[in-house]
Amino acid sequence: MTAQSDEAGRVVRGRATLKDVAHRAGVSVPTVSRVIAGNYPVATATRRRVEKALRELDYVANTHARALRGHGARTVAFVLNDVRGPSFAQVAHGIEEEASRRGRLCLVCVSGGDPGRELDAVHAMRQQGAEAVILIGGVKDDEPYRRQMSAIAQSLDQSGSRLVLCGRPSLGESVPATVVQYDNEEGAYAITGRLLAAGHRRVLLFGGDAALTTTAQRIAGYRRALKDFGAAFDDSLIEKAAFDRGKAYVAMRERLGRARDFTAVFALTDAVAAGALRALTEAGLAVPEDVSLVGFDDVPPAEDLRPRLTTVHVPYEEMGRAAVRLALDRREGTTTGAEQRIVLGTHVVVRDSVARPPTVG
Template sequence: MGTERRSRGTHEAALTIRDVAERAEVSVATVSRVLAGNYPVAAKTRQRVMRAVRELNYVVNTHARALAGVRTETVAFVLNDVRGPSFSAAAYGVEREANQRGRLCLICTTEGDQERELAFMQLMREQQASAVILIGGVRDDEQYRERYTEIAQGLHAVGSRLVLCGRPSLGADVPATTVEYDNEGGAYAITTNLLANGHRRILYLGGMLEHTTSVGRLLGYHRALADFGVAPDPTLIEHGEFTRVSGYERTRAWLQQGAGRFTAIFAETDMVAAGALAALEDAGVRVPDDISLVGYDDIELASDLRPRLTTVHVPYEELGRTAVRLAIDLKEGRSREGDQHVVLGTHVVVRQSVARLHH
């Protein structure tokens, strides 16, 4: 009778763990153990408790769980903008690996707002998240290193872990995990592909000048030119944003100056390449017959463009999965501090956007 009265009155009074215990005909302690998952309970008893939870539509009081010392382990993924296809692939990798490891995945977009990022970092420190993963290139200066060294140490003090994804290490003495990819090597390989096909005047559509992603890719470009004995032309190097619009506008501006100044374009991202391709098409310039074009990232769009884009494959999903795996393995004692810096490989995906020049 009491149980019926309680279930009928759920709109007037919030359900408690005692209501679940009464419905399942077990003790409050048994319900607590089942919900926490931190103590062995007989399978039939567990099923009875979970059936009662479903029937009553009982929701665990997270504040009560926290007071009892029970908390949900979380992994936080922090990025500027979730709409970018490369970072969304990394987010997918983070979520998949976190789920397999029994962690809840939280995603925070900062839109470049440092105060918002700091507030989220502080929240994750208070929640003692298993890992806080930051992705994307940065301006690697003294201010950046001081700021994130302090963040890494603060997280480490409460048993959390800062993970830097796709950006340089803060140093061996900083308690942070680093998961990079061969950024410079990928740019070297794709530039070599153009050079091996006879191209010498390669327009480089880069990103922000001091951005670590751009710095690495430009180094690879220059190293390939040097190995082929080609003197770099500073006028062929453009800096801008990693967007389709930026790729379109910069390519259009070059075409308006007159044809013949370059035979190929290396766009620093596939999105920039997509913009460049649109500008070339609008100007009646054929790819690859008139101008060859390559990108970087190998997002899904690269194989949807016509012609299909030759580009550098970056394993973004694996980047996200590795970030979670390294941090949790360290936390659970299956890995050592010395294993917390990994560099994943990149490779060129040859498609249809590069033609061989015949001198």
């Protein structure tokens, strides 16, 4: 628990109470209750003082949460970018499976990749009394993000909840958060190495935004493999494209319209690979005879594509299960310490989409 000082210099420890808020605002406890409930007229100036005190003391109005717990409905919450993404869906399934096994219900929010919406969702989940709030997917890991997430982790911890970063980097050992990662860079290294071992030296890295942690880690693995295999890095072989099948198709068509200066494509997700495959086929190129193609994730449509896609398997469902398990175990006293962190392994799944380049005898 942390300590906060009120305007009179007195220390308020731990979770703020209605009485703490009333003292800070200079009003009665019933007045604070009326402002929170919003069902009784309160003078504008008074309401503003109370709302200011609520913010300053980080007060959680958890009447609804207590009511839920009184009926035995305990919850975990998760926030993801897009429910339609196969990798997000698999993580969500793992969360739901483990939450159900532990007797919890799931609350779900979709951010659409908007940091503001994600933040609003976290605050809403906290107000609902969720025992864990799980954030899924890559982010722009800059200083403002780290400050904001560290504050959220502290706030959730003080309210008896837990922040879980799923597929995101650690905020540091002193931050009370659970981190569930997978070996992203090593997976990219291994899949790039497979193409290089087959004789390819011009490998197009296709998809993603280098500002996002997920993409940046895969680029790092790609570059490390090039170095270890003695292949030169060429910045022109990095082609940005959204993690979306349709947009990847358009981006590959445009790339082929400029030049085909590569013999292999490392698509940063399987959905991106599917879009690339369509564009390559329409351009009269055969995979893998003319161009080799690999993906990342090992989710549908990896096995449904023709040829079947060689890709990197990520244990997304296990990530979801681990996120719930670790957060609840800590809450129940099974584990201790500020940060919990695990890294799950990845591996290459070899199928039919890689061959030696045509120029290699």
